[in-house]
Amino acid sequence: MCLGIPGKIHSIRDDAGLTMGVVDFGGVRRDVCLQYVADEVAVGDYVIVHVGFAITRVDEEEAQRTFEILKEMSQLDELEWMADLVEKGKGAGETA
Amino acid sequence: MRYLAEYRDADIAKTLIARIKARATRQWTLMEVCGGQTHTIVRQGLDELLVGAVEMIHGPGCPVCVTPLEQIDKALAIAARPGVIFTSFGDMLRVPGSDCDLQQVRARGGDVKVVYSPLDALALAQRNPDKEVVFFAVGFETTAPANAMAVWRARDLGVSNFSVLVSHVTVPPAITAILDAPDNRVQGFLAAGHVCAVMGWEEYEPIAAKYKVPIIVTGFEPVDILEGISMAVAQLEDGRHEVENQYVRSVRRQGTPPARALVAKVFELANRQWRGIGEIPMSGLRLRPEFAAYDAEQKFGVAGLTVSEPAACKAGDVLTGRIKPPQCLAFGTACTPERPLGAPMVSTEGACSAYYNLARYRTAESTEVTP
Ligand code: SF4
Numbered sequence: 001m002c003l004g005i006p007g008k009i010h011s012i013r014d015d016a017g018l019t020m021g022v023v024d025f026g027g028v029r030r031d032v033c034l035q036y037v038a039d040e041v042a043v044g045d046y047v048i049v050h051v052g053f054a055i056t057r058v059d060e061e062e063a064q065r066t067f068e069i070l071k072e073m074s075q076l077d078e079l080e081w082m083a084d085l086v087e088k089g090k091g092a093g094e095t096a
Numbered sequence: 097m098r099y100l101a102e103y104r105d106a107d108i109a110k111t112l113i114a115r116i117k118a119r120a121t122r123q124w125t126l127m128e129v130c131g132g133q134t135h136t137i138v139r140q141g142l143d144e145l146l147v148g149a150v151e152m153i154h155g156p157g158c159p160v161c162v163t164p165l166e167q168i169d170k171a172l173a174i175a176a177r178p179g180v181i182f183t184s185f186g187d188m189l190r191v192p193g194s195d196c197d198l199q200q201v202r203a204r205g206g207d208v209k210v211v212y213s214p215l216d217a218l219a220l221a222q223r224n225p226d227k228e229v230v231f232f233a234v235g236f237e238t239t240a241p242a243n244a245m246a247v248w249r250a251r252d253l254g255v256s257n258f259s260v261l262v263s264h265v266t267v268p269p270a271i272t273a274i275l276d277a278p279d280n281r282v283q284g285f286l287a288a289g290h291v292c293a294v295m296g297w298e299e300y301e302p303i304a305a306k307y308k309v310p311i312i313v314t315g316f317e318p319v320d321i322l323e324g325i326s327m328a329v330a331q332l333e334d335g336r337h338e339v340e341n342q343y344v345r346s347v348r349r350q351g352t353p354p355a356r357a358l359v360a361k362v363f364e365l366a367n368r369q370w371r372g373i374g375e376i377p378m379s380g381l382r383l384r385p386e387f388a389a390y391d392a393e394q395k396f397g398v399a400g401l402t403v404s405e406p407a408a409c410k411a412g413d414v415l416t417g418r419i420k421p422p423q424c425l426a427f428g429t430a431c432t433p434e435r436p437l438g439a440p441m442v443s444t445e446g447a448c449s450a451y452y453n454l455a456r457y458r459t460a461e462s463t464e465v466t467p
Contacts, residue, residue, distance in 0.1 A: 003316065031213075056293045057354055087174055
């Protein structure tokens with residue numbers, strides 16, 4: 001929960017006053033709150049995401065490097081079950 | 097600018113280790129605060145490679161590990177109630193409470209759901225107006241902005257069947273508590289890069305000055321950590337004690353101001369129990385009084401619950417660096433990742449689980465980064 005996962009912003013939208021977006025994590029897409037970085041990001045930028053919230057912007061190179069390292073550290077379990085959910089068509093980011 | 101290939105290059109690690117050893121005129125004692133860093137250090141054997149120059153003590157930076165038993169018991173009590181959907185990050189499900197864990201509560205019929213974001217828990221509350229949805233708001237400064245937003249949004253949107261069980265901890269008071277301990281041996285710290293991405297490092301500056309300890313904001317991969325250690329050793333050898341940033345790439349001195357601002361609006365500082373360590377003054381966050389309606393402890397009347405921790409678990413000594421996990425008598429016998437006695441054995445960020453898995457890592461990855 002503590003290590004952030006880097007991803008690429010795929011789209012940005014306003015959700016009743018909250019800046020939300022879809023972020024792509026190495027192929028797995030998920031809804032992410034972009035409110036805290038709204039002033040400094042655009043579609044295509046990379047952000048570090050903690051528990052569904054973008055906390056800081058990073059450059060692409062750093063994002064990719066961090067992603068590889070997390071994979072190596074097997075710290076991407078969260079993404080794995082997110083991917084599972086997408087496959088099962090539930091997609092909401094929660095599990096029974 | 098560095099490239100991935102270069103980062104994973106064992107030669108850089110070797111050069112850094114040689115530089116640290118050449119620079120150290122004695123063995124220095126450093127503490128890494130972040131559980132992710134502990135994981136890397138133990139897994140890559142960095143601590144063993146640095147013997148003679150640096151001893152690494154593993155700090156309390158695993159949020160799962162330091163969540164006190166009484167907060168787990170409160171979670172279990174709330175989760176077992178009819179009409180409640182109890183939501184949590186996945187890491188908390190197997191943390192043992194006094195007599196069971198959240199997974200067992202679920203097996204007995206409790207409605208326990210894992211969510212990825214606290215906003216998912218809020219959405220669940222909106223979809224289930226006839227249920228009470230409770231979110232277990234744990235973690236360091238990295239999860240606080242997310243949890244603050246969920247509460248803020250709940251109030252904005254008028255969602256009254258949502259509440260949070262708060263067990264937030266913050267890093268700087270823990271560093272101060274470690275330095276204040278009469279038997280403290282730590283001479284310098286690697287602060288957690290990701291925590292500082294949110295909070296910046298202004299809070300560390302008075303600590304470095306008062307206690308005369310170098311504090312290096314450090315990333316969590318092998319070369320980051322070695323670079324952080326090298327910077328700390330250079331300061332110690334020069335007699336300097338400053339806050340320096342190794343993890344420059346995404347951390348700014350002021351952190352992420354909008355996130356800090358909302359955390360400060362929703363939460364206030366409070367005394368907090370740390371599992372195995374005890375109460376550290378002003379080391380946690382609790383909801384401000386104006387958000388009392390979202391406080392699960394008040395809603396479910398569990399605020400008064402207190403418990404004592406199992407005597408066999410030496411988590412407190414592990415988390416403050418007095419002992420290394422294998423020195424705990426329960427390590428690998430009464431306590432394993434399959435049947436954990438204490439929280440540091442549960443989470444992959446926990447020191448006990450990192451040591452337990454060491455043999456497996458080393459055999460599986462002997463051809464990788466380990467210099
Ligand atoms: S090995 Fe288990 S019992 Fe011993 S300190 Fe670690 S978590 Fe506690």
